[in-house]
Amino acid sequence: MILLEAHKISKSFGTDLILADINIEVHSGERVALVGRNGSGKSTLLKILAGELVPDRGDIAIAKEVSIGYLEQNSTFRSTNTIYGELESVFADLLDIERRLRDIERRMAEADPNAEPEDYEKLLAEYDRLQERFTAAGGYTYQADIQSVLNGLGFGDRDPDTPVDALSGGQKTRLALGKLLLAKPDLLILDEPTNHLDITTLTWLENYLKHYPGALLVVSHDRYFLDRLVDKVYEISRGVSKKYHGNYSAYLEQKAADLERAWKAYEKQQKEIQKLEDFIQRNIARASTTKRAQSRRKRLEKMDKLERPAGEERRARIHFDITKPSGRDVLVARGLVYGYEGRKIGGPVSFDLHRGESVALVGPNGIGKTTLLKTIAGLLPKIAGDIQLGANVTIGYFDQEQSGLNPNKTVLNELWDAYPLMDEKDVRTVLGSFLFSGDDVLKPVAALSGGEKARLALAKLMLARDNFLILDEPTNHLDLDSKEVLEAALMDFPGTILFVSHDRYFINRLATRIIELSHDGLTDYLGDYDYYVEKKALQEELERLEADDRAEKKARTASRGDPDDYEAAKRKKQEERRRKRRIEELEQEIERLEKDIHGLEQRLLAPEVFNNYEEAQKITKEVEERKQQLDALIDEWTLLQS
Numbered sequence: 001m002i003l004l005e006a007h008k009i010s011k012s013f014g015t016d017l018i019l020a021d022i023n024i025e026v027h028s029g030e031r032v033a034l035v036g037r038n039g040s041g042k043s044t045l046l047k048i049l050a051g052e053l054v055p056d057r058g059d060i061a062i063a064k065e066v067s068i069g070y071l072e073q074n075s076t077f078r079s080t081n082t083i084y085g086e087l088e089s090v091f092a093d094l095l096d097i098e099r100r101l102r103d104i105e106r107r108m109a110e111a112d113p114n115a116e117p118e119d120y121e122k123l124l125a126e127y128d129r130l131q132e133r134f135t136a137a138g139g140y141t142y143q144a145d146i147q148s149v150l151n152g153l154g155f156g157d158r159d160p161d162t163p164v165d166a167l168s169g170g171q172k173t174r175l176a177l178g179k180l181l182l183a184k185p186d187l188l189i190l191d192e193p194t195n196h197l198d199i200t201t202l203t204w205l206e207n208y209l210k211h212y213p214g215a216l217l218v219v220s221h222d223r224y225f226l227d228r229l230v231d232k233v234y235e236i237s238r239g240v241s242k243k244y245h246g247n248y249s250a251y252l253e254q255k256a257a258d259l260e261r262a263w264k265a266y267e268k269q270q271k272e273i274q275k276l277e278d279f280i281q282r283n284i285a286r287a288s289t290t291k292r293a294q295s296r297r298k299r300l301e302k303m304d305k306l307e308r309p310a311g312e313e314r315r316a317r318i319h320f321d322i323t324k325p326s327g328r329d330v331l332v333a334r335g336l337v338y339g340y341e342g343r344k345i346g347g348p349v350s351f352d353l354h355r356g357e358s359v360a361l362v363g364p365n366g367i368g369k370t371t372l373l374k375t376i377a378g379l380l381p382k383i384a385g386d387i388q389l390g391a392n393v394t395i396g397y398f399d400q401e402q403s404g405l406n407p408n409k410t411v412l413n414e415l416w417d418a419y420p421l422m423d424e425k426d427v428r429t430v431l432g433s434f435l436f437s438g439d440d441v442l443k444p445v446a447a448l449s450g451g452e453k454a455r456l457a458l459a460k461l462m463l464a465r466d467n468f469l470i471l472d473e474p475t476n477h478l479d480l481d482s483k484e485v486l487e488a489a490l491m492d493f494p495g496t497i498l499f500v501s502h503d504r505y506f507i508n509r510l511a512t513r514i515i516e517l518s519h520d521g522l523t524d525y526l527g528d529y530d531y532y533v534e535k536k537a538l539q540e541e542l543e544r545l546e547a548d549d550r551a552e553k554k555a556r557t558a559s560r561g562d563p564d565d566y567e568a569a570k571r572k573k574q575e576e577r578r579r580k581r582r583i584e585e586l587e588q589e590i591e592r593l594e595k596d597i598h599g600l601e602q603r604l605l606a607p608e609v610f611n612n613y614e615e616a617q618k619i620t621k622e623v624e625e626r627k628q629q630l631d632a633l634i635d636e637w638t639l640l641q642s
Contacts, residue, residue, distance in 0.1 A: 001028045009058035020239030031216045036236035038451040069185035073192045075176045084160035090182040121331040144639045147176040152204040170196030194222040198365040223505035262309040262354040318489040322467040327391035328363040358497040363517035396466030400473035402453045407446035434459045452475030465493035470490035586637045
């Protein structure tokens, strides 16, 4: 079933044409990604589809009674509510039913069934009706759903009575996302939902959305997220859209193959055109061959000429080099305690970095990763411990906030003032390689987008030629194409890299080692992100087995004392095993139902079905029944997980 369809959408702002000819459709249960360069119009299109903007031309069709939920990028809102109260407000209708049930219970307790039997029967009937509605709407699971979202989106450690207005912008965006997930609209439209999320929260969101009963249309620069989640990709380039089936990696492969085929077809036709034109030119004036030349001219005039393939849009050109290599030992940290304005955030920690390593620093938000990087870079004083840099080590630091850029300068002067001995032509050449061309270099830094500021900061970093790069979220604000260029440049860098990133694809490609920060200190993993995830899973499994072993030993010890304690421990262990088995059964059943629903929806698209009203109605009913079963299973799965 098609939930949403957009046809020939166009939108301009002033004289700037943003969207020229956009076609897109989203079917039930689909996970669709919208990709394209920064500034290509992705967010504008989402706003149009969500009804926040009106297109200049084109049509949007939304299936009857389809509910749409929209998360704006950097969505913030003001509310006098608490965190829990804001999430609970999603269930306002349910809470109203619950209040009515409590009221009827009170009235029934006060009533005398023998004195007024008819009134009492009416109360009972009303109570049964409301109770049925309450159960069907998730009345016994909504609190568990709220708690699951609170924990999953990183609010588990916060007081649920914290006022919404006390939250940061990123936290408010996460809260807005949580409300949408709880509301469960038929179609979720999400603009950069992975912003402001640490790796643990990202992983939870992925798993949640994989089992989400509705459809999903998402813009994200997180390639790992897109690869794991989506099954269809629409690319917006030069104002038009093109559809690809599969995840993000499949889209890249198809796009490259399409471009290669287009070039081959174009070159083949150009050779044919050249041959025809040569024949016409040589033979049109000769009496013996003029008819054949005229025939070829007609053939040439009727030919559908292929346009030259547009090819790739202009890409940034980044290359990091060093003035001179460092010694083998780049950094030695011993008993390092770090913090801000004298307040300890983390430590003591001890670790070494060696020449040529590319080390990712990972850990939850708020653990102090940025503070540690700034301390190592010398931008913050250490609270205790020792930091030693090796021979010939020079540090280049990338600040995720780009606080080193002067908002009052132009792009040209920001770079030129940092390197005044360069010729203006050379400065402009460097800026051009970072996609600043023409009048772009005269823009004030304050007017730049987040992605443009990031590219300017990277240009300054590249010219420094330092041999030890400390990078704090270098891919923030960059579009997917710029991320790939930066990734390739850093992989070729001959020096040492220490970086923080929430981009798991980027970590996986770049890291040769991972240091995980936690409240207990740090743990070293020699390998990429996939290796880190695998080792973490093994460690957690070992810890679980050890905990089970301790519980069993405790139970055996208890059996020699109080038999009731032993029986209680035994029952608890059996219940835990049953819970885990049920979770596995539910996941298998959920996967089976999702496949059934997808198969039935595909059948609805077949001409022999949608032209047969009775058959279509029958299949539609089957789809709805399976979706109700799926919702119930997901509710049970969420409750067991909490």
